Amino acid sequence: MAIKEFKTYILDMETVRPHQLSMTTITSQAIIVGRAIDEDGTEGWSEVANIGGISYGEQTPEAIKINIDTYLAKFVIGREAKDFNLIMHEIGHAAKGNNYSKAVVEGALIDLAARQKGIPAYELLGGKIHNSIPLAWTLASGNTERDIKEAKELLAIKRHKIFKLKIGTGDPDANVEHVRKIIEAVGDQAKVTVDINQAWDEDTSVRCIKKLQDYGVNMVEQPVPVWNYEAMARLTQKFDVPIMADESSTYIHDCFLIAKHRAGNCIALKPCKHGGLLETKKVAAIAEAAGFGLYGGTMIESSLGSAMALSVYSTISAFEFGTELFGQFLYKDRITVDELQVKDYELIIPDKPGFGLEVDVDKVKFYARDFY
Numbered sequence: 001m002a003i004k005e006f007k008t009y010i011l012d013m014e015t016v017r018p019h020q021l022s023m024t025t026i027t028s029q030a031i032i033v034g035r036a037i038d039e040d041g042t043e044g045w046s047e048v049a050n051i052g053g054i055s056y057g058e059q060t061p062e063a064i065k066i067n068i069d070t071y072l073a074k075f076v077i078g079r080e081a082k083d084f085n086l087i088m089h090e091i092g093h094a095a096k097g098n099n100y101s102k103a104v105v106e107g108a109l110i111d112l113a114a115r116q117k118g119i120p121a122y123e124l125l126g127g128k129i130h131n132s133i134p135l136a137w138t139l140a141s142g143n144t145e146r147d148i149k150e151a152k153e154l155l156a157i158k159r160h161k162i163f164k165l166k167i168g169t170g171d172p173d174a175n176v177e178h179v180r181k182i183i184e185a186v187g188d189q190a191k192v193t194v195d196i197n198q199a200w201d202e203d204t205s206v207r208c209i210k211k212l213q214d215y216g217v218n219m220v221e222q223p224v225p226v227w228n229y230e231a232m233a234r235l236t237q238k239f240d241v242p243i244m245a246d247e248s249s250t251y252i253h254d255c256f257l258i259a260k261h262r263a264g265n266c267i268a269l270k271p272c273k274h275g276g277l278l279e280t281k282k283v284a285a286i287a288e289a290a291g292f293g294l295y296g297g298t299m300i301e302s303s304l305g306s307a308m309a310l311s312v313y314s315t316i317s318a319f320e321f322g323t324e325l326f327g328q329f330l331y332k333d334r335i336t337v338d339e340l341q342v343k344d345y346e347l348i349i350p351d352k353p354g355f356g357l358e359v360d361v362d363k364v365k366f367y368a369r370d371f372y
Ligand code: MUC
Pocket: 021, 138, 140, 166, 195, 197, 246, 297, 298, 299, 300, 324
């Protein structure tokens, strides 16, 4: 059944508390939702997010939408969703960059193709290997005591026992002290990792990672700016604690060079960053060949985008650092009728058709800047 319409919405979703990263503090985040409708009225839905408008990724929410609507949607009209690999191949040749836009288009095609066949999307991506993946939570309230309280509550309800601390804002020594206090409070029950989101230079990284390693941090994510692959390589060489490439690992070509030069020794996957679920699998294969540990990353998508990412993560062999698809818990509301389930600290892979969650169209209408 051919696709007759492709729609793109921008939704503004409020968070339950401020979420502080080195480059911005999120209280409301724009998510971008794709909707492919076939001639029978069957729908495929997708979602990506981009943190802080223009402060994190290179595509703004507005650019993601306009580039889909103007340049990419025409590739899917009149086509069969099951041809998503061919369609994305064509789009890959016709459009440079714009990975977030590509991920939205591809996701809606895959969800639709799976729903047309009545199967989970992971069946179209090779089939699932995992039934669940350990789920990390990001402590980023901007206040050490509040983070400790939050971590203890989440441990008590068995939702998370991996905590990623967002640091890099303000004085680096104060950042390190914040991490020390959290490890002192919950380090015997949980793994603690840190994400600096490019905020430190190499000298600061050398000085601070030494202390973080001594305190027992389990992984250090993107300490230096994207462009500084050489510093990433020296830090990887210098420390035992794993150094994760996040912002610096976008295209398959970046990942190949990171692997070749050991500019990091683990990789955060994110479908929006790589340009879709198929590209995510390619990045994962390069990382696997390099012997890297993987992390099932998020750009803090809500339940729909998390289910989309989870569909491909379920097909990838191993996640040494688990996944951080916690987005549905950070938003005050959701745009799906149901949500992803967590049991004993693990996110369960849904087995229903498509990405496994039903979209609540009235909620999309309510939160969309423009619904049509
Ligand atoms: C990032 O850089 O990893 C993921 C979790 C979170 O809190 O922020 C994102 C982005």
